[in-house]
Amino acid sequence: MLAQSWDLLVQRWDFFWGLLLEHMEICLVAVLIAIVFGGIAGILISEYQKAAKPTLAVVNFLYTIPSISMLGFLIPFSGVGDATAIITLTVYALLPMVRSTYTGMTNVDPAIMEAARGMGGTRMQTLVRVQLPLALPVIMSGIRNMVTMTIALGGIASFIGAGGLGVAIYRGITTNNAAMTVAGSLLIAVLALVVDAILGFVEKRMRARGAKSHRTNRRLAIGAAAACAAVALGATVPGALAGTGGIIHVATKPMTEQYVMGEALKMLIEHDTNLKVELTEGVGGGTSNIEPAMESGQFDLYPEYTGTGWAMVLKNEGTYSEGEFDQLQAGYQELGMSWVGMYGFGNTYGMAVRKDVAEKYNLKTYSDLARVADHLTLGAEADFFEREDGYDALCNTYGMSFGNTMQMDIGLKYDALAQGSVDAIVIFTTDGKLSTADATVLTDDKGFFPSYQCGNVVRDQVLQQHTELRGVLEKLQGTISEQDMARMNYEVEEEGKDPKTVAEEFLRSKGLI
Amino acid sequence: MSTTTTNDVAIEYRDICKAYGEKSVLEHLNLRIPRGEFITMIGSSGSGKTTALKMVNRLIEPTSGTVLVDGHDVRETDPIRLRRNIGYAIQGSVLFPHMTVEENISYVPNLLNKHDHERTRKAVRTWMDIVGLPCDLLERYPSELSGGQQQRVGIARALAASPDILLMDEPFGAVDEITRGQLQVEISRIHRETGITVMFVTHDIGEALRLGTHVLVLDEGKVQQYGASEEILARPATAFVEQLVSRQRHACDLPEDQLCACTHSGAARARAALAAM
Ligand SMILES: Nc1ncnc2c1ncn2[C@@H]1O[C@H](COP(=O)(O)OP(=O)(O)OP(=O)(O)O)[C@@H](O)[C@H]1O
Ligand SMILES: [Mg+2]
Numbered sequence: 001m002l003a004q005s006w007d008l009l010v011q012r013w014d015f016f017w018g019l020l021l022e023h024m025e026i027c028l029v030a031v032l033i034a035i036v037f038g039g040i041a042g043i044l045i046s047e048y049q050k051a052a053k054p055t056l057a058v059v060n061f062l063y064t065i066p067s068i069s070m071l072g073f074l075i076p077f078s079g080v081g082d083a084t085a086i087i088t089l090t091v092y093a094l095l096p097m098v099r100s101t102y103t104g105m106t107n108v109d110p111a112i113m114e115a116a117r118g119m120g121g122t123r124m125q126t127l128v129r130v131q132l133p134l135a136l137p138v139i140m141s142g143i144r145n146m147v148t149m150t151i152a153l154g155g156i157a158s159f160i161g162a163g164g165l166g167v168a169i170y171r172g173i174t175t176n177n178a179a180m181t182v183a184g185s186l187l188i189a190v191l192a193l194v195v196d197a198i199l200g201f202v203e204k205r206m207r208a209r210g211a212k213s214h215r216t217n218r219r220l221a222i223g224a225a226a227a228c229a230a231v232a233l234g235a236t237v238p239g240a241l242a243g244t245g246g247i248i249h250v251a252t253k254p255m256t257e258q259y260v261m262g263e264a265l266k267m268l269i270e271h272d273t274n275l276k277v278e279l280t281e282g283v284g285g286g287t288s289n290i291e292p293a294m295e296s297g298q299f300d301l302y303p304e305y306t307g308t309g310w311a312m313v314l315k316n317e318g319t320y321s322e323g324e325f326d327q328l329q330a331g332y333q334e335l336g337m338s339w340v341g342m343y344g345f346g347n348t349y350g351m352a353v354r355k356d357v358a359e360k361y362n363l364k365t366y367s368d369l370a371r372v373a374d375h376l377t378l379g380a381e382a383d384f385f386e387r388e389d390g391y392d393a394l395c396n397t398y399g400m401s402f403g404n405t406m407q408m409d410i411g412l413k414y415d416a417l418a419q420g421s422v423d424a425i426v427i428f429t430t431d432g433k434l435s436t437a438d439a440t441v442l443t444d445d446k447g448f449f450p451s452y453q454c455g456n457v458v459r460d461q462v463l464q465q466h467t468e469l470r471g472v473l474e475k476l477q478g479t480i481s482e483q484d485m486a487r488m489n490y491e492v493e494e495e496g497k498d499p500k501t502v503a504e505e506f507l508r509s510k511g512l513i
Numbered sequence: 514m515s516t517t518t519t520n521d522v523a524i525e526y527r528d529i530c531k532a533y534g535e536k537s538v539l540e541h542l543n544l545r546i547p548r549g550e551f552i553t554m555i556g557s558s559g560s561g562k563t564t565a566l567k568m569v570n571r572l573i574e575p576t577s578g579t580v581l582v583d584g585h586d587v588r589e590t591d592p593i594r595l596r597r598n599i600g601y602a603i604q605g606s607v608l609f610p611h612m613t614v615e616e617n618i619s620y621v622p623n624l625l626n627k628h629d630h631e632r633t634r635k636a637v638r639t640w641m642d643i644v645g646l647p648c649d650l651l652e653r654y655p656s657e658l659s660g661g662q663q664q665r666v667g668i669a670r671a672l673a674a675s676p677d678i679l680l681m682d683e684p685f686g687a688v689d690e691i692t693r694g695q696l697q698v699e700i701s702r703i704h705r706e707t708g709i710t711v712m713f714v715t716h717d718i719g720e721a722l723r724l725g726t727h728v729l730v731l732d733e734g735k736v737q738q739y740g741a742s743e744e745i746l747a748r749p750a751t752a753f754v755e756q757l758v759s760r761q762r763h764a765c766d767l768p769e770d771q772l773c774a775c776t777h778s779g780a781a782r783a784r785a786a787l788a789a790m
Contacts, residue, residue: 115607118572119621119670120596129620133611 022163034093042101085162100142104135159284432489553725606667
């Protein structure tokens with residue numbers, strides 16, 4: 001596993017290096033903000049002791065909010081992306097900063113403070129010349145902990161579409177690429193350790209006394225400041241320069257097929273037009289976080305599923321079927337968005353039976369299955385048995401009842417089917433493993449499961465601004481069948497191919513690039 | 514030291530009382546210290562010496578009564594300005610641990626004038642010399658000094674800005690007998706040459722009598738006696754004072770070669786004891 005991760009790191013070093021830089025930038029900004037504001041807050045509450053308890057109570061409270069919920073709270077205000085990530089990291093960094101500053105400031109020997117007062121220093125002079133320098137070791141060790149924590153926590157930033165090494169971790173998880181997850185995690189750990197070591201060195205230098213070491217310290221500080229400035233500059237300048245042409249912000253959900261489609265969209269748009277595509281991959285929470293960002297204009301385009309749009313975005317009740325597409329499109333128009341370029345595949349629940357079973361009973365539809373279900377065993381995830389529109393509803397609609405049912409993890413269903421421990425399974429129609437499974441997918445003849453056809457949701461404003469975009473997206477119309485998508489998922493998840501490679505092969509095979 | 518007031522009382526305590534909760538620490542302290550005096554304060558531990566001292570630079574506020582410095586109620590004076598004119602050698606010589614000796618001594622001058630670094634630099638070296646510290650200690654940090662050296666830095670720091678009033682709280686507590694003698698000579702000289710008003714707390718009655726133009730004896734927050742050294746020695750006012758000065762009253766100043774002429778001297782008794790063996 002480690003060897004695999006290492007190979008991956010070496011092979012795709014550019015990718016990881018980019019993420020590493022992003023990670024450092026996000027953490028650096030959060031840490032700097034936290035140091036400034038947390039430091040000031042800590043100093044203020046050590047001066048005005050009455051404010052100390054309530055302030056510490058508030059930052060303590062903020063600290064206890066789970067990071068995932070914190071991100072959730074913030075998305076409506078600051079959208080998805082780096083801003084929210086930085087705010088979240090800053091909030092978590094504030095507590096250690098405020099607390100260590102406060103502790104450091106209040107633990108300075110009162111006799112020394114009295115001496116400084118007795119010498120006739122103003123409050124400010126005493127603060128700057130005596131109290132703060134004496135509190136510095138405590139503050140510094142607080143900063144050290146805080147920075148390490150921020151780097152580790154920075155891994156969640158990708159959940160809401162920010163950059164950083166979390167992107168690798170999250171992508172590894174969603175596309176069944178453990179080596180990628182391990183590589184991302186390792187880099188975070190290494191970054192944290194290296195930075196901790198550097199700060200440890202800084203701490204030691206600060207404790208070093210004497211004129212000579214002071215001079216050395218000054219030189220080191222100037223060097224470090226220059227390095228920080230360079231990183232910050234490197235972060236902002238390319239972004240500013242890139243702003244010249246049109247940029248299309250494309251988002252994808254954390255699903256293997258969406259990683260592939262994201263890459264395909266980027267390649268195709270950049271191939272056919274002068275537009276640049278900025279791809280935010282695997283945004284955590286999917287529709288519920290991408291959709292608001294579409295409305296606020298942070299994203300311009302993302303692949304969505306009709307059934308999801310129908311229920312989650314337009315908040316319609318009832319089972320969606322493709323006959324209602326016009327209504328769906330009309331609903332989206334009101335939001336200032338359009339469906340352009342339906343790929344031709346749906347990612348929906350389905351039912352598959354082992355081929356020999358299908359042949360034995362001559363099964364083609366769910367109704368066929370209902371006839372013989374009492375001889376068969378069904379395997380599905382726990383979720384399917386629990387949800388209202390799941391197992392019970394299915395049985396009611398088709399009047400079927402299985403001889404036996406088994407709860408199993410998504411990854412095990414296909415093995416169980418092959419081994420014969422179950423005869424039928426509930427599937428997703430683009431499951432990667434479906435493409436190689438010895439199984440027959442049955443037809444939902446009564447339309448029990450909602451339809452989830454995949455297509456691009458685009459902001460109308462962008463379509464007007466860049467008229468060439470519509471044509472490009474329409475080229476994708478009907479290009480991917482469910483079997484195609486399942487095969488591509490298989491290539492990524494089981495064969496460990498890069499989504500980008502898979503996307504490129506697909507576009508080439510269709511003669512699109 | 515120049516001052517605009519015609520008043521020649523440097524420090525005055527007017528009916529000062531201080532209590533911490535129920536516990537009374539100073540009771541009805543009335544005292545006028547003329548400009549240029551060298552007042553030594555002596556008394557048992559916890560008798561209120563430090564408390565009285567810190568009222569002068571407003572580190573402690575009295576429960577009742579008024580402290581006047583240069584004829585002005587300290588409560589109506591800006592504490593920052595007040596303190597910059599009062600040197601303070603703190604009990605236990607609290608130096609700033611993150612500053613070198615040089616930085617410690619120039620702390621107050623740097624608060625006052627931010628520009629004339631050269632003058633401060635020179636002043637620091639002069640004071641180092643006066644308190645008897647070699648200049649190669651300037652770069653050291655307090656933790657790298659002996660207790661006695663630290664005390665001397667504390668004295669230099671108190672004097673560095675040439676204040677009008679000097680408060681010294683057991684400044685020689687941690688120095689050896691011989692150095693203490695030298696420092697006593699130095700502080701007397703500084704006092705004589707600058708005309709500075711000094712309040713000096715000590716536990717050593719000999720030191721109190723030797724240095725002070727006047728001696729204040731405190732016990733349990735009450736003034737036992739306040740007077741010139743000779744007066745204290747000649748006419749102890751209370752049993753407490755009598756006990757305090759009894760050794761001094763019995764001390765005899767015969768020159769070394771005549772010590773044994775007095776049969777009550779330690780030297781004669783020791784010789785007699787040896788002879789009897
Ligand atoms: N902040 C305080 N709260 C309560 N009691 C105090 C406080 N500061 C001083 N005291 C008490 O006031 C009394 C006088 O203290 P002070 O420091 O003036 O004594 P001192 O004469 O300087 O003694 P020493 O010779 O040991 O330095 C002591 O009994 C002490 O316990
Ligand atoms: Mg004292």
